[in-house]
Amino acid sequence: SDEKLDLKDSKWEDIHVITGALKMFFRELPEPLFTYNHFNDFVNAIKQEPRHRVHAVKDLIKQLPKPNQDTMQVLFRHLKRVVENGEKNRMTYQSVAIVFGPTLLKPEKETGNIAVHTVYQNQIVELILLELNSIFGR
Numbered sequence: 001s002d003e004k005l006d007l008k009d010s011k012w013e014d015i016h017v018i019t020g021a022l023k024m025f026f027r028e029l030p031e032p033l034f035t036y037n038h039f040n041d042f043v044n045a046i047k048q049e050p051r052h053r054v055h056a057v058k059d060l061i062k063q064l065p066k067p068n069q070d071t072m073q074v075l076f077r078h079l080k081r082v083v084e085n086g087e088k089n090r091m092t093y094q095s096v097a098i099v100f101g102p103t104l105l106k107p108e109k110e111t112g113n114i115a116v117h118t119v120y121q122n123q124i125v126e127l128i129l130l131e132l133n134s135i136f137g138r
Helices: 015-027 036-046 050-063 066-084 093-104 114-130 132-136
Strands: none
Touching: 015 093, 036 050, 036 114, 050 066, 050 114, 050 132, 066 093, 066 114, 066 132, 093 114, 114 132
16 A cells, blocks of 8 residues: 555564565465466476576566566565575575465466475476576676
8 A cells, every 4th residue: 555664663573574465465466476377388497407497487587577577586686685694584495485486476277286386386486596697687
């Protein structure tokens, strides 16, 4: 909403509140950040041989709408900083991917493959975090 927030207010001290709000924002978008029509393409990209995955994912990201690309770049740079502070917050590449994968990337209609989809969703997010500079540049 247009409400002015003071993040220094003590009610925002619990990082879980902020993280929950961020996840809720992305979960409630009319379409995921990785658009529905590209879901299967991203899954197919992560299934490729490891040496081809980064290039395939990078090419798919370039096909997304520009606002999605820009938002994705800002979000993943932030999440990378979260992982870089893993000694303090105990967040790893894998744990961030588990938390954000299903929120950012999902099929339009859930099928019986929810567990399989979750594995791929997490792998895609983890790959982007690990290869951030290759995918988005410095």
